[in-house]
Amino acid sequence: MENKTKIMYWITMIRILKPKFSIKLYLFVILQCILIFVPNLQLILTQKIGDILPQSIAGGDYEDMIILLAIQAGAMLGLQLLHATIKVIDIQLKSQYKCYLEEKLHTKLSKVKIPLLERAETHNQISTLYRVIQELGFPLLKNLINFIQTILTLLVMLYIMRNIHWGVIAIIVVVSFVNVLAVQKYIKKQMDIYREISEPERKAKYFSGLFVDKEIVNEIRMFRIAKLILSKWKLLLIDIENKQMNLAKRQEYLYAGIQIITHILQFFMFLILIFFTHFTIGTYMLVSQGILQLQTTARDLVDSIKNIQEITGYLPSYFCVMQLEEEDGEQSDSNQHFHNLNKEIRLVDVSYKYENANTYALHKVNLSIKSQEKVAIVGHNGSGKTTLVKCILGLYDNYIGEIYYDDISLRRYSRDSIRQHISVLLQEFGKYPMTLEENIALDFRNDALDIPKDDVVDKKLFDALHVSDSDDFIRKLQTGIKTSLNPIYENGVDLSGGQWQKIGLARAYYKNADIVFLDEPTSAIDPLSEHRLFTGMLQHLSDKTAVILTHRLGICRWVDKIIVMENGSVIEMGTHQQLMQQGGRYCEMYQKQTTWYGETENILKKELVKQ
């Protein structure tokens, strides 16, 4: 990293932290300024005590001596109090700035383009940043303040000790310089290792988390794969440990080397003192204490330079993540506000390829979804249905071709304005550790122009529960909609897969948006509930534009249009009757499904007769 870039990073980071500059921070600076003078005051007092000591002993008059000793004790007390106060402020500011930066990071991550979040490289950058982020808050400012403070302390100290032999000063400077150089080399290696271990560390964390992941623990026991997972985790851990061990070894040898050089130079320093200087008792006391303090201050200076170098090494990982492209980024022209879908959503030659894939997940898709139309998208696993919907929702925007909402390209709309009007149930929906009510209502009220009164919210909530066929099982819960979900948190209860799916549907209905996308809305639902759900779904969606992705073809008979996908392309499109008459892939799938149910019924009947 060039020095110019380093300075730019520092300036930008200080600007980022500036809104959080507070009285506490200014107090910290003032206390640090006081710290410049206290050690020096002690030096002066020591010299004075040394100077009056012989006269006091000779004359038997200890009054001045006692006053000076009292002042020195007071200064010591003040210094202790100062350090304690600085420490307390330090802890408070460190936690405040950490919280501030992490909030910034999370806000950023909530806006980053989804395809970027599907890259391993992005995850490595994020985990490296999580490791160092707290150092970029208050420690960054503190080290800068400490650096200035120690330099000033050193200058004042050197002024007070201006009569000391130049050779001593030169040795102290050389010792400090050796420290700085050695540390600089170490920090670079440290950052390289942090980067190298971020991926194995993420994987190891994933594997160790499996043993308590409630979705996976049962499978681990039943397939008896605990040993396999343990061995994978262990391999990763050994790799991480080895790398960290190498780093630790390097650090220890480096510091030992520095210590040896320091002691040798100190030996020469004392030789100079003995052979080249003459003291009074006062100056002897000043020099002996002064050298100690000078060494301490020089070490503080080296420490703050070391910390500044360390932080400089961490800064790129912050900017790497904070510069990830956002959905509605500054460069994009997505400033159009979406109000309503009056005409249609239209796709023209839309193609999409995942970054590490060899083939296109979508290939030249052309279709339209009219306002208030009900559309079902069907097709084999991996045919591209979910990818298509993610493009239409603007979650992926690096597609080729165009997607128009009422003749305006999706890329020109602000994503947020589009999302206010869209409700979804995705295949992987959130199961938040909140109450059941909160899991459904989330915070959609923020989207509404006027915040509805509580009873309106209640009615909306109960309507959503009813249409999603959730009211029955919720009635059986002891605390109803106030029940906390997720048993790994206190008082939380768990729901079955199908019940969770109904909650997901209720969430989509509760938002009551004009456009609704449902990806596999009934995959976990039992057949009796499915019938009720379909009825509720059609009722809820009657005045809305709706797209349903499904493998259960029953609902296709009730929609206006069926889109059949295969290998990323649309191969058929039409109503149920049209596609059945056409006798193509849809007809084949539908017949297979109905025959399967029929055959299964016959097999079961035969089995029963046999018994």
Ligand SMILES: Nc1ncnc2c1ncn2[C@@H]1O[C@H](COP(=O)(O)OP(=O)(O)OP(=O)(O)O)[C@@H](O)[C@H]1O
């Ligand atoms: N993040 C990804 N990176 C690389 N390839 C992906 C990614 N997500 C999906 N794919 C691939 O894209 C293709 C389309 O996947 P998609 O999820 O859209 O299919 P689908 O029709 O929704 O499947 P299903 O019915 O099983 O849900 C598949 O071949 C899949 O392997």
